[in-house]
Amino acid sequence: DIQMTQSPSSLSASVRDRVTITCRASQDIRNDLGWYQQKPGKAPKRLIYAASSLQSGVPSRFSGSGSGTEFTLTISSLQPEDFATYYCLQHNSYPLTFGQGTMVEIK
Amino acid sequence: QLQLQESGPGLVKSSETLSLTCIVSGGSIISSSYYWDWIRQPPGKGPEWIGSIFYSGITYYNPSLQSRVTISVDTSKNQFSLKLSSVTVADTAVYFCATQSTLDDDYGAIDNWGQGTLATVSS
Numbered sequence: 001d002i003q004m005t006q007s008p009s010s011l012s013a014s015v016r017d018r019v020t021i022t023c024r025a026s027q028d029i030r031n032d033l034g035w036y037q038q039k040p041g042k043a044p045k046r047l048i049y050a051a052s053s054l055q056s057g058v059p060s061r062f063s064g065s066g067s068g069t070e071f072t073l074t075i076s077s078l079q080p081e082d083f084a085t086y087y088c089l090q091h092n093s094y095p096l097t098f099g100q101g102t103m104v105e106i107k
Numbered sequence: 108q109l110q111l112q113e114s115g116p117g118l119v120k121s122s123e124t125l126s127l128t129c130i131v132s133g134g135s136i137i138s139s140s141y142y143w144d145w146i147r148q149p150p151g152k153g154p155e156w157i158g159s160i161f162y163s164g165i166t167y168y169n170p171s172l173q174s175r176v177t178i179s180v181d182t183s184k185n186q187f188s189l190k191l192s193s194v195t196v197a198d199t200a201v202y203f204c205a206t207q208s209t210l211d212d213d214y215g216a217i218d219n220w221g222q223g224t225l226a227t228v229s230s
Contacts, residue, residue: 001170032214032215032216034217042222043203043221043222043223044154044220045220046216046217046218049216050213050216053212087153087154089154089216089217091207091214091215091216091217092215094167094169095156095168095169095170095171096156096207096215096217097156098153098154098155099153100153101153
């Protein structure tokens with residue numbers, strides 16, 4: 001199985017802060033990675049696909065980068081509605097595997 | 108627009124079989140554009156991929172659950188199902204059905220989720 005190591009596990013930030021979340025894969029997954037946002041009681045919502053492509057309808061303050069084994073999700077200016085938990089998911093090979101999640105909290 | 112809706116009993120006894128169904132609307136399950144997936148999320152934890160099925164019946168399972176999992180598809184009812192046998196309290200989770208894309212630039216990605224249903228295993 002491909003292990004996805006996500007960091008940090010949680011962070012506290014203020015509105016308008018720049019936030020960066022990282023996922024590291026245990027082996028090369030090319031760009032077969034997505035980033036998801038999850039709010040309590042809801043299903044995850046995809047923000048980024050193919051490591052760096054913005055999902056339709058997602059604000060441009062979200063961006064993704066990376067390939068191979070190192071990936072980053074950046075929120076350029078944190079908004080109140082962005083406080084949530086974020087997960088990466090690799091789909092390069094079965095079984096699909098998620099990162100452990102990053103909870104973004106209000107400072 | 109494709110919509111997915113999970114259904115099934117919310118409470119299952121330990122050692123019994125958990126059975127859930129995902130009803131697909133807004134599109135046909137006989138589609139080459141998707142695999143049909145199950146994903147679960149224990150309370151307070153991250154999601155875990157369970158497995159997927161193509162409309163033809165081809166399946167892929169997570170090795171960690173493979174001995175207990177069966178995913179099937181019913182094309183006449185436009186739905187697919189999950190059976191998880193010999194459940195324990197560790198199988199308590201929100202279970203989501205989802206689609207996995209087969210499109211070239213998004214192959215294998217999970218791109219659409221149902222709202223999820225909580226299944227509790229009682230001891």
